[in-house]
Structure formats: structure tokens, C-alpha cells
Amino acid sequence: MTFLSALTLATTGWAFGTAQAAAPAPTGTHTTAVSAAEQRAALHFWTDERLRTARDMTTSPTTTATATATAAEKAPHIQVPPLSAPATITPNTPTPPSLRASSPTAWTGDGLISTTAGKVFFQNASGGTFACSATVANSDNRSVVLTAAHCVVNSGTGEVYRNWVFIPGYANGNRPFGTFTASRLITDAQYVSTAGNANWDFAFAVLGTVNGRTVGDTVGAEGIAFNSPTGRHVHSFGYGGSAAEGNGERLNHCEGDEFADAGRPGSTMWGIDCVQTGGSSGGGFLADFNTGNGGGYLIGNISVSAGANEYHPTLGNEALAAYRQAGAS
16 A cells, blocks of 8 residues: 655534534644744745646555544534635536546546645655645635645654645646645644554645635635545545646546445545545545535545555544634634
């Protein structure tokens, strides 16, 4: 199993607006605040040339999983609905893809996902520059994106990456809605304490504003769900770096019926029969996805691959705690 890293309603009903129903206290999150000066430096750092040369690099994952996430069937299912994009940025009528994708294909459906999905860029302590994917998730502050923990922190050293930015709607080097800098980066503490157990490979970034507007008010936001039913038909989106995927310059799409990860003892991950390559890490897995309007509910993020399959961590109570912290920031 390989990390797709870019270092390369159920039982209790709906929670509208934000996930405010009662949930267990956090088992532990790790938050890194990014100063205003550091955010300004990140904006200056990411020149067009640096965007072009950021690398997609494969890392070695943990091969076993000794910790397990909270079982979804034992916890309340909580959903936050999507936030529509401003009408001024969705002038075209989406055209749904005609075939299911068993291998990555370019997303041509437009709609909400074409603005809420985007590319992440960051730098490690050694000066290397890298790319990942992320998706805007609806939240109280309209400033949150979901990505992979391995796109935020080095699980072996605990190093949190710097010059972290998100570019929604990224395509062929273009920044149609601007570059949003991270003001906070939030992971579950178990990701580092287990040296990279992929069950905890999710993260949330809180973003600053562009021209005084939040990312949600600028491009809209996908819904997000916690403790969701599993085994459903899902869609994934990311910026894979292979030539077949457009060398990381376009948004790609997979879909399929998800199945449990049987490859790692203790895994609570779920996957589909499709795989996107390095650079897609952190891209969204969505259920109840509407191919006509591009909206759905985030249930995880692209994390690892094995053979022709890609997998996502489930978003349980630990992810809910991190999300609430991000939305309140």
C-alpha cells in the first residue's frame, strides 16, 4: 500500500448549517497557528514558477494499524449541507460525465466541485516544495478545507509544513479565485503518535480571506458528513500528477462502490476500484454526489493506494472534533 502523498440520515437526523449535535470530547487534536506575517510570506513565496516546480513524491506508509477509529454504527450520523457558489461564478450548465470512471478521467461536469476542489502547495523544513489536493467543506466560518494529514505534517518527525496555501479551481497554473493562505492547520494527534497510521490521515485547514471574502463565500462549499454509512457509491476528486491525469494541472474524477480495506490489520479505511496518483492526496471522497450540480457530502479524503484501489479514512468523532475546532477558529 502506497501513500498518495504530495510529498510526491441516518440514525439521528440532520444538523443544518454546522455540526452542532453533541459528540464526545476530542481524543486529541494538534493545531498549528500561522501568523499574519507568515501568511503574507506564503503569498509572496508561491510564484508561478514555484507552482510549476512543486513535486509529487511517494512516501512509505505504516503497514499495520493498531488503533481503530470510532465505529460509525455506534455514533450519531451528522451532516452539514453544501453551500452553493455565488451565481456569478457558475454561468455554465453542468454536463454530467456519461460513463463511470474505473480509472481517473478529467472532470468535465463543472458545477460546485469545479470551484470547491483545489490544489494545495507547501514547503518542508528542507526547502522542498510539494503539491496536494483539498476541498472546501461547509462550516460556520466558511473558511475550512479538508485534506490529508500527510499534506500537513510529517508523521515521523511531527514537522508541520510551512508556506501552506490553497488554490480553489486550480487549472493549468491559473488561480481563478486567488490564493488562500492557511491561518490554522489541524490534525488528529494520533496521526503523529502512531507514526502515520492512515486511519487518522485527515486534516483541516482554516484559511484566511482574499479581498475580504472567505473561501466559502467566494466559491461555495461541499457538504460534509461524520459517522456515515459505508459501502455506498462514492466519487473522488484530485490533482494526480501522472501524464494521464494531466500532470497535476487539471481536476480528475473517479467513482465506484466503496469496500472495506482488507489489506491492513486494524484498518478502518474504505476504498474504490480506481486510483489517482501522487498529488491527488487530500482530494475529496463524496457520497450523495449530484453529477448535475457538482454538490455532495465529503466523507473522507484520498489517502493511500494499493494496486488499482484508492482508500480514504472514515470521518468519525475524532474528525468531527477537529472539524468543529476548525469551524470555530
